[in-house]
Every structure is written in C-alpha cells, then in structure tokens.
Amino acid sequence: MNKIALITGSTSGFGKAIAGKFAANGYNIIITGRRNELLQEAAKDIQQKYSVKVLPLSFDVRNRNSVNLNLQNLPADWRNIEILVNNAGLALGKDYFDEADMEDWETMIDTNLKGLLYVSRAVLPYMIAAKKGHIINMGSVAAKEVYEKGNVYCASKHSVDAISHSMRIDLLRHKIKITAIHPGAAETEFSIVRFKGNTGSAKAVYEGYKALSAEDVSDVVYYCASLPEHVCINDLTITPTAQADAFYFHKDQ
Numbered sequence: 001m002n003k004i005a006l007i008t009g010s011t012s013g014f015g016k017a018i019a020g021k022f023a024a025n026g027y028n029i030i031i032t033g034r035r036n037e038l039l040q041e042a043a044k045d046i047q048q049k050y051s052v053k054v055l056p057l058s059f060d061v062r063n064r065n066s067v068n069l070n071l072q073n074l075p076a077d078w079r080n081i082e083i084l085v086n087n088a089g090l091a092l093g094k095d096y097f098d099e100a101d102m103e104d105w106e107t108m109i110d111t112n113l114k115g116l117l118y119v120s121r122a123v124l125p126y127m128i129a130a131k132k133g134h135i136i137n138m139g140s141v142a143a144k145e146v147y148e149k150g151n152v153y154c155a156s157k158h159s160v161d162a163i164s165h166s167m168r169i170d171l172l173r174h175k176i177k178i179t180a181i182h183p184g185a186a187e188t189e190f191s192i193v194r195f196k197g198n199t200g201s202a203k204a205v206y207e208g209y210k211a212l213s214a215e216d217v218s219d220v221v222y223y224c225a226s227l228p229e230h231v232c233i234n235d236l237t238i239t240p241t242a243q244a245d246a247f248y249f250h251k252d253q
Contacts, residue, residue, distance in 0.1 A: 002052060003227075004081045006030040008119055011038035011130035013188035014138060014221075017214035018085055019181050021222045023050040030055045030078060032070075032088070061088045061115030062107075071122035085136045086116040089151040089160075093196070105152040117163070127176050134177040134232075135227045137164045141184045141227030142238060145246040157182075161235075168234055177232040179224045183238030184246075186212035193203055197236055208251030209242035 005022040010031035017238040019031050023046045031046075033039040036058035043056040046228060054080055059066040089112040092104035120135060127133025142150055143157035164180035187206045217238065224233045242250045 002026055002028040003083070004028050004078060006081050006123060007085040007087055008032045008115070010089060010140065014183070014214050015085075015185070015218050016042055017086040017218035018087060018221050020049070021044060021215075021218040022056070022083065022225075023052045025226075026052065026221065028053040028055075028078075030074075032057045032059060032061070034058065034060050035229075040204035061093045061119055061134045062116075065210070067115075067118040067122050069120065069228055074126075079166070080130060081123055081126050081133065082130075082133050083136065083139065084120065084127075085227070086119055086139045087219060088115050088119075089138060089156075091142075094149045096098050096149055096228060097213065098150060105141045108152055108156045112153075113159045113163070120167070122198060124171075124176075128174045132175050132229070134179065135167065135171075136179045136181060136221055136224060137167075138221075139180050139182040141162070141243075141246045143180070143182050144237065147246050150246075164235070168232075172184040172234065179233050180235050181217070181224065181234075182237040183212060183217050184237070184243045185209075185249075186214065186217060188214050201223055209249060210240055212238065212240050 005027045007015050007019045007029065010019045011033035019029050023029050029052060031039060031042060031054060039056045039058050043054040046052065046054050059070050059072045061067060065163065090108065092107055093101055095101070116137060137160055139160045140157040142154040143161040146154045161180055161234060164178055169177040185206065220236065220238050224236065227233070
C-alpha cells in the first residue's frame with residue numbers, strides 16, 4: 001500500500017515540487033490550493049508522470065471551516081496520512097512598518113500562521129490514531145532574523161518557528177515528528193507575489209548569484225521525511241551558497 005503525503009499550497013513553487021518529489025518516491029498525494037484550475041493541472045501532471053493516486057482539494061487554509069470540511073471528512077482510504085507538509089504561505093509587500101498595508105499583515109498572519117494551525121489540527125487525529133506521523137512546517141530565514149521592511153512577514157515566520165518547537169514538545173507522547181525547514185533565497189513565485197506582480201523588482205532579488213530552486217528545497221524536505229523512525233531533524237536552515245543568513249550575500253559584479 002502506498003504511503004500518503006499531504007502538501008498545502010501545491011499549485012506552484014515549493015509545494016508543487018514537494019508533491020512531485022513524494023509522488024516520484026511512490027507516495028499517494030493529497031494536494032491543496034486556492035487556485036482550482038492550477039490545482040487540477042498539477043494533479044493531472046503528477047498522475048501522468050508518477051502513476052500514483054492524487055486527491056486535489058481546493059480551499060483556502062485561512063478559512064477554518066473550509067479546512068475542517070475538507071480535511072476532517074476525507075474518504076476512508078485517504079486518512080492514513082503519514083506526512084503533512086505545511087507549505088502554504090506568502091510574503092506581501094516590503095514596506096516600512098509605518099507605511100505597510102494592514103490588509104497585507106492580515107493575509108500573512110492568517111495564511112502563514114493560522115492556516116498552518118488549522119490544517120495541523122485537522123490532520124493530527126489521523127496521525128494520533130496511527131501513533132505515528134511527521135509534520136513538516138515551511139518557515140524561512142525570516143524566522144531566525146528580523147530585517148528592514150520585513151516586520152510582519154518576519155513575525156509570522158518567527159511564529160512558525162515557535163509553534164514548531166511547541167508542537168514537537170506537545171506531540172512527543174504521540175510519537176509524531178515535527179520538522180521546521182527554513183529556506184533562504186529561492187527563485188519561485190514568492191518574490192512576484194511579494195512585489196505584487198512587479199517582475200522587475202522580483203527579478204532583481206536574485207541577480208548576481210545562484211538562488212535555490214523549488215527542487216532544491218523539495219530534495220531537503222524529502223530527505224527529512226525519509227529518515228529512520230527514530231531520527232527526527234527538528235530544525236533546519238537551507239540557503240544558497242552565496243547567502244550566509246537573512247542579511248549577508250555575496251553577489252558577482
């Protein structure tokens with residue numbers, strides 16, 4: 001019987017690559033996302049490439065009722081979820097605190113933190129019943145250091161770091177692993193979303209060095225998930241070689 005992995009935010013970027021990586025290794029996949037057309041395309045692509053079962057669920061992780069409706073009522077043969085990757089998340093805007101759009105703040109907090117909490121609570125009963133499971137929370141180097149104009153995005157990812165540690169402690173008694181993975185600069189839709197479609201500003205972020213790809217990050221996620229049952233990577237930061245932390249880069253002139 002194939003194992004089951006659930007990946008949120010699977011229509012592009014990290015989520016799509018992570019779903020493909022688990023499918024390539026024989027997992028049946030539950031993928032979620034807000035953009036139903038892209039979600040259905042991703043599901044079809046995964047099925048054709050890897051000959052595994054895929055269950056696409058279109059909902060917004062910010063909506064607790066939608067999360068519960070979709071995840072608490074899974075078909076019986078989809079409930080044995082071994083891996084949950086809380087990937088859905090975003091940055092919106094890069095503005096000084098006193099100039100930032102408060103709607104952007106609300107969206108980041110509701111997606112990056114509340115969405116992770118809602119999905120985790122909905123899936124945990126399946127893992128607790130099985131007395132095993134692994135939840136992987138996607139953070140950011142912004143979880144480790146606050147930088148100028150990062151304010152609420154950094155705060156939301158610091159919260160992911162803290163809740164991951166707390167989950168690790170609280171779920172020890174259920175033999176459930178928790179891993180927080182904190183990527184640095186990665187060239188995906190992330191910056192395009194952050195700069196609200198300004199592709200010039202988004203592209204400038206990655207000039208002068210080789211950034212991480214979604215596939216690089218998916219390789220690391222799968223590695224953490226494929227270790228023996230008695231081994232758990234609790235916290236991991238991954239950056240391109242040209243990036244030391246949230247501040248320091250070496251860029252070719």
